[in-house]
């Protein structure tokens with residue numbers, strides 16, 4: 268691979284953070300509650316104008332390239348290319364200008380590790396391209412929707428808005444209580460009083476498109492139809508009693524997980540970290556048994572983290588692989604391979620043309 272040429276004075280650099288969802292998994296597309304935070308690791312995208320009408324993209328960490336017509340990005344890209352083409356395509360569809368551009372992508376997030384490298388990439392890229400064409404970034408909820416369409420329509424994963432909102436609204440020192448019914452966000456101070464949150468990879472890479480993720484979404488839709496409601500947020504507490512297997516367990520997960528988000532907010536406000544650990548364990552049990560999104564490698568990772576002294580551990584993100592989030596008391600040390608995570612700031616332009 269030849270190293271890309273140095274960037275000129277018109278270059279723009281933007282950063283999109285990864286995210287950890289403390290609790291509230293598979294609730295976002297059910298109009299439910301989540302409690303994510305952005306982390307310091309993420310994806311950096313540098314863009315600069317290029318003569319002509321081509322987009323030339325370089326993924327530095329992978330040593331891979333893409334090259335396509337800026338006015339008509341092809342829809343058949345896979346992996347990171349689908350995100351780049353899709354972000355350009357959705358910006359164009361929303362009426363933004365994208366001309367010839369060279370872009371360079373680098374990151375320090377494990378891909379497919381459940382920390383949403385995908386939203387980190389699309390949010391950084393969208394912010395960089397908007398700044399390059401001197402356009403205001405506009406409303407960040409709209410931008411989250413735009414980036415989510417990239418994942419839904421270009422990548423083929425029917426994911427919700429959790430990752431994009433976490434990346435675009437993250438706040439240092441805070442988790443965000445996100446209500447997906449009205450997209451309201453409430454910062455909740457993440458004061459861990461000497462406890463530590465750490466994420467360990469299960470070694471089993473996950474990909475949402477093609478995993479059971481879309482099946483779970485379809486099951487939730489089927490449950491809503493059977494119950495005659497618009498979203499599972501409207502499901503009454505006894506809804507599982509009126510549904511066949513496995514829809515009853517899917518709905519039970521969503522209902523109990525929403526309640527666990529509320530309980531986690533209370534536990535954080537009370538400084539009750541033991542309680543938070545118990546909630547992480549309960550969330551994992553529900554994701555494993557009722558929602559069935561765990562795999563053997565994840566179970567082994569949960570067991571390993573609990574053996575290392577975690578007060579609670581659970582699969583994080585979409586599931587079917589990825590990472591495990593664990594909460595360690597001050598007396599325990601996370602294993603060496605675990606990444607200690609803390610809430611950091613939102614996606615941003617880090618260098619604009621002078």
Ligand code: GLA
Nearest residue numbers: 292293426427428429584585
């Ligand atoms: C993935 C999706 C999110 C959300 C989580 C599960 O990260 O991108 O929209 O559904 O899975 O909570």
